[in-house]
Amino acid sequence: MDDAPLRLLLLFLFLFTLSPAAGDLAGDGAALMSFGAAVGRYVLHWNNSISPCLWSGVTCADNRVVTLRLPGSGLIGEIPAGTLGNLSNLQTLSLRFNALSGPLPSDLASCKQLRNLYLQENRFSGEIPVFLFSLSSLVRLNLANNNFSGVIPPAINNLTRLGTLYLENNNLSGEIPALDFPNLVQFNVSFNRLNGSVPLKLRSWPANSFMGMSLCGGPLGLCPGEISPAAAPTRTLPSGGGSKLSGGAIAGIVIGTIALFLILLVILLLLCRRKGKDGAAKSVEAKPPEVEVALTDVGTLDSVGTNRGAPATKVAASSPAASIGSKKQLVFCGNGPRVYDLEDLLRASAEVLGKGTFGTTYKAVLESGAMVAVKRLRDANTPEKEFREKIEAIGAMNHPNLVPLQAYYHSKDEKLLVYDYMPMGSLSSLLHGNRGSGRTPLNWEIRTSIALAAAHGIDYIHSTSRSASHGNIKSSNILLTTSSEARISDHGLAHLVGLSTTTNRVGGYRAPEVTDTRRVSQKADVYSFGVLLLELLTGKAPSQALLNDEGVDLPRWVQSVVHEEWTSEVFDMELLRYQGVEEEMVELLQLGVNCTAQHPDHRPTMSTVVAKIEEIHRSSIEVSKE
C-alpha cells in the first residue's frame, strides 16, 4: 500500500520525463507550424491562436510538446531542418503511413528524449542516419517500408534500450552486424538486400524476421562450410584424404543422422504428451472464480427457485409463483412491445445464466419463442416507493450501449427485472472463459470497439445527471450482441441494492475511496472502467490473485511492469499477434493507468475517456486500411 505513490511517481517519470533543456511552448508551436507549412500545408489545420497543446496529434506535459502523432495524415515531402529538431522534449514521434521522403533532418539528433520513433510506411531514403544512434533513450525504432539503403551500421548497438527494431521492406544491403540488444522483443529485417550469415545473437529469432534474402545461419539453415553440431563428430572421422568423404564416413553420417532423428522424435512425442496433460490441468486451474458458470438447470422460472439443491418440485407455500399474486402486474419500461405478461414469464422455460452480485439471472424462453433475461434480485430490501422510483429511472435510460430494461416486477417477496437477452454472454467469459483450442481470439479491433462502446454507455449514464453513476462496472457486466457490440448491464442496481463489501473487493474493480457501495461517484466509475481497460489489454482478470503472492491488484501490477520501460510483457499474448498497432496498445494502456489514478481528481472524466478511445480507434483503423 505504502509504495503506491512511489510507483505512481516512477510511472509518471517514465511517461513524462521532465527536461532541464531550454525552450518553451511558444518555440514548440513555431517549430510545429513550420513543420506543418513544409509537409502538411493543406492537411494540418492547426490554429495559431490556441495553445499547441490543443492541436490535433499533439500532446504536452509540463507545458512542452512531448508527443507528435500524425499517422496517415497525408503529409508529403521532405522534413526540413529547424522544425522537429526544435522540439527538444519530444518523446514520441509518429509519422507513419504518410508520403514523407528524402533523408531525415539531422537536427532530429537534438530530440534527446525521443523514445518512440515510428516512421514506417513513408518514402524516406538515404542511409540510416548515424545521428539516430545518439538518441540513447530510444526504445522503439520503426523504419520499415521505406527506401533506406546502405548498410546497417554497427553503431546501432549504442541504442542499448531498444525493444523494437523494424527495418523490413527497405533497400538495406551488406551483412547484418553483430547486433546485441538485451531488451529486444520485436525484430524484423525481412525484404532488404542483406546477405551473409545471421549473427549468433540473432539466431533465436524466427525465419520470418529474415525473409526474402539470401542469408544463412540460425533459423535459415547452415551456412556453407558450417557444421551442424550433431553431424560434427562423424565429420571429424579421418577420411581417405582430400576433401572427399569416404564411403564409410558417408554411411556413418547417414546412420548417425537417422538414429539422432529417431531419438529426437521419441523425445518430442514424450514432451508433447506431457505438455498436453499440463495444459489441460492448467486451464482448469486458471479459470478465474468470476467467470459465470452456466448451470444446466432447466425448468420454468417459478420452479428453478433459490433452493437449487432441492428437487424442482414446487412447495406451494414458499414458491415464488404462489407469492406472486395474479393481481400484481409486470411494469413495462420504455416503448418496447408488450408481448408477454407475468404469467407468460413464469411459464417460460428458464435456464440459469449466472449468479451475479445482485441475484441469479435466468434465460427465459417465452412460448412465442422470444428470449429474455430475467434477473431475480436477492436481498433487495429497499422500500417499495424508492425501489419503483429508482427502477423507473433505470428503465427510462435509453442508449444503444446499455442493455435495455424491458420490464420489472415488484412484490414483497419477489423482485424481477426483465432485460433483453444477450446471446453472446459477457466480456468476462469471452476473455477468461475458454482459452484452449476452439477459442475465437479477441482481436485488437474487437477489443477497442468493446472499450469504446462501454465508454459511450457509461458516458451516457454520467450525462443524465451530475450524480448518476453505474456503480458496478466490471467485465461480467459488459454483454455482447451477436455482432460483438458491447452493451452495459446492471446499471443503477448498485444504488438500488448496495453491494456487500466483500464481494466487490474480491472483484478488484472498486476505486480505493469508495466506502459506501450505494454511493459510487462518477470518478469511481472511471476507476472501474480503467481496470476494465487494463483487463482488456492484459487478458488478466482483476480478481485473479495470481499476479503475485500478495495479491497485488491489476492497476498496481501494470504500473510495476510499465515503469520498466518496455511494456510488451503486460499485454495479452493474443494481442501481440497483431502488428502495427503497438503504439495504440500503449496509448490505451496509458489511458487505463490514468483512469486508475489513486486520487479521484487525477482521473479523467468519462467524456475525455470517450474522446481518447475514439482517437485511438480511428488511428488503428487507418493502420489496418493501409
Ligand SMILES: *[C@@H]1O[C@H](CO)[C@@H](O)[C@H](O)[C@H]1NC(C)=O
Ligand atoms: C482559431 O481559434 C480562435 C479562438 O478559439 C477562433 O476564434 C478562430 O475562429 C479559430 N480559427 C480557425 C481558422 O479555426
Ligand SMILES: *[C@@H]1O[C@H](CO)[C@@H](O)[C@H](O)[C@H]1NC(C)=O
Ligand atoms: C529508392 O532509392 C533508390 C536509390 O537508393 C532509387 O534508385 C529508387 O528509385 C528509390 N525507390 C523509390 C520507390 O523511391
Ligand SMILES: *[C@@H]1O[C@H](CO)[C@@H](O)[C@H](O)[C@H]1NC(C)=O
Ligand atoms: C554481399 O553482397 C555484397 C554486394 O552487395 C558483396 O560485395 C559481398 O561480397 C556479399 N557478401 C556475401 C557474404 O555474400
Ligand SMILES: *[C@@H]1O[C@H](CO)[C@@H](O)[C@H](O)[C@H]1NC(C)=O
Ligand atoms: C517481417 O516482415 C515481413 C514483411 O512485412 C512479414 O511478412 C513477416 O511476418 C515479419 N516477421 C516478423 C517476425 O514480424
